[in-house]
Amino acid sequence: MNNVPQIVEINEIIKETPSIKTFIFDWDMDKFGVPSPGEFVMVWNFHNEKPMSISLIDEENSRLAISVKNVGEFSSQLHNLNVGEKIGIRGSYGNGFSNDIRDKKILAIGGGVGMAPINAISTNLLKKGNTVDVVPAAVTKEELLFADSLKKSGANVFPCTDDGSFGFEGFATDCTIGLLEDRSYDFAFVCGPEIMMAGIYNILEESKINAEYSLERYMKCALGICGQCCVDNTGWRICVEGPVFKNDKINKISEFGKYRRTASGIKQ
Numbered sequence: 001m002n003n004v005p006q007i008v009e010i011n012e013i014i015k016e017t018p019s020i021k022t023f024i025f026d027w028d029m030d031k032f033g034v035p036s037p038g039e040f041v042m043v044w045n046f047h048n049e050k051p052m053s054i055s056l057i058d059e060e061n062s063r064l065a066i067s068v069k070n071v072g073e074f075s076s077q078l079h080n081l082n083v084g085e086k087i088g089i090r091g092s093y094g095n096g097f098s099n100d101i102r103d104k105k106i107l108a109i110g111g112g113v114g115m116a117p118i119n120a121i122s123t124n125l126l127k128k129g130n131t132v133d134v135v136p137a138a139v140t141k142e143e144l145l146f147a148d149s150l151k152k153s154g155a156n157v158f159p160c161t162d163d164g165s166f167g168f169e170g171f172a173t174d175c176t177i178g179l180l181e182d183r184s185y186d187f188a189f190v191c192g193p194e195i196m197m198a199g200i201y202n203i204l205e206e207s208k209i210n211a212e213y214s215l216e217r218y219m220k221c222a223l224g225i226c227g228q229c230c231v232d233n234t235g236w237r238i239c240v241e242g243p244v245f246k247n248d249k250i251n252k253i254s255e256f257g258k259y260r261r262t263a264s265g266i267k268q
C-alpha cells in the first residue's frame with residue numbers, strides 16, 4: 001500500500017460506453033504490492049481526490065485500470081483527460097473480495113459501473129479454474145460494461161437491460177431469480193446500486209448462497225481516520241473494514257439499501 005499519491009501517466013483510455021471510460025496506467029507492483037480484486041485507489045486530479053474501484057489488475061504487465069462513470073464535476077474532469085496526461089494514485093485500499101477460490105461455481109452480478117470490481121474478481125477467478133456466470137446489468141444495451149470482454153475471457157455472460165434492448169429485459173434481481181431456477185452456485189459477488197444489492201441479498205439468502213457485497217460511500221481520507229465513511233449501526237469504516245462485506249455482516253449494517261451520508265454527514 002502507498003499513502004503518498006504516486007504521479008502516473010495515463011497509458012490508454014478505452015471508451016467503454018457513452019458514459020464510462022477506462023483509464024489504464026503503470027503501477028509498480030514490486031514496490032506497492034499487487035492489489036486484490038475489490039480494492040480501490042484514491043485518484044487525485046490535482047484539484048480533488050475521489051475513491052475509484054480497480055477494474056483491471058494486470059500483474060504481468062504491471063498495469064492497473066479504473067473505470068469511471070461521468071456523473072459529476074470530478075468524473076467529468078477525468079473524462080476530459082487524454083493519453084499521456086497525469087493523475088495521482090494512492091492505495092490500494094480496502095479489504096477486497098475473497099479470491100482464493102478454486103474449481104467452484106461462481107455467480108457475479110454488477111449493476112452499471114458496479115461491474116468495475118466485478119470484472120476484476122471475475123477475471124481473477126476464471127484463471128483459477130472456476131466457472132463464472134456474470135450478470136452485467138444496465139439501463140440500456142449501450143451502457144453494458146465488460147459483457148463482451150468477460151465472454152472472451154471464458155465467463156458465461158447473462159446481460160440484462162432495464163429497457164430490454166439486449167439480453168434479459170428487466171432488473172438484475174429478476175434475471176438472478178431466473179438463473180437460480182435451473183442453476184446452483186457455491187458463492188456470489190455483487191456490486192452496484194444499493195437498492196439492487198439489497199434485492200439480490202434477499203434472493204441469495206433465500207437460496208442459501210453465501211455472497212460478498214461491495215459498498216460505496218463518500219470518502220475523504222481512505223485511511224480510517226476521518227470517520228466520514230462509517231456506516232450505521234456498526235460504525236464500520238467502508239475504507240478499512242470494507243468496502244466488501246459478507247452476507248453475515250452486511251445484514252448488520254442498518255442503512256444498507258436505505259440511505260447513505262453526504263460529505264457533510266446528512267442522510268440521503
Ligand code: FES
Binds near residue numbers: 218220226230238
Ligand atoms: S474515508 Fe476517512 S475513515 Fe473512511
